[in-house]
Amino acid sequence: MSINCDSRNSAVAYRKVESVVFQSALRAAMLEQKHSAFVSVLETSVYDKADCFLSYDGKSGYAVTDDGMLISVFSIVSGRGHGIVESAIENAATMLECFEGFLSVMYAKHGFKEAMRDTFNEEFAPASWNYSRDGKPDYLTMIRV
Numbered sequence: 001m002s003i004n005c006d007s008r009n010s011a012v013a014y015r016k017v018e019s020v021v022f023q024s025a026l027r028a029a030m031l032e033q034k035h036s037a038f039v040s041v042l043e044t045s046v047y048d049k050a051d052c053f054l055s056y057d058g059k060s061g062y063a064v065t066d067d068g069m070l071i072s073v074f075s076i077v078s079g080r081g082h083g084i085v086e087s088a089i090e091n092a093a094t095m096l097e098c099f100e101g102f103l104s105v106m107y108a109k110h111g112f113k114e115a116m117r118d119t120f121n122e123e124f125a126p127a128s129w130n131y132s133r134d135g136k137p138d139y140l141t142m143i144r145v
Helices: 019-032 044-048 081-090 102-108
Strands: 002-005 011-017 051-055 060-064 069-075 095-099 112-118 139-144
Touching: 011 019, 011 060, 011 081, 019 044, 019 051, 019 060, 019 069, 060 081, 069 081, 081 102, 095 102, 095 112, 102 112, 102 139
Parallel strands: 069 095
Antiparallel strands: 002 011, 011 051, 051 060, 060 069, 095 139, 112 139
């Protein structure tokens, strides 16, 4: 278990859970999250091989693969992003992929640096992508140095 503080300085604990529990919480959160297109929901086999973490209230979580890739970060509670990243780093996250913008800025504050950049490709855009709200940001691979 790791405990981190959100922006309101209240402790949020993340516990390791089975992949099926994580996937259930992730899918439920995607129904409530307005930026759900920013979160990749991957094949079950990926989560089965990863370490999956949830907050005790089940409203925030993330997974880390064997090679240190931070995947499927989500929260339906505002202000938990930094705490999630801190917990993920404690649990061996060393790289991630995200769209440029508020996410890349947040990750950079925790030591992640841009390693690769791809231009937005509509062919690979999530079906629910909101072009009028979110534009066409570059897609970044970031590593923690």
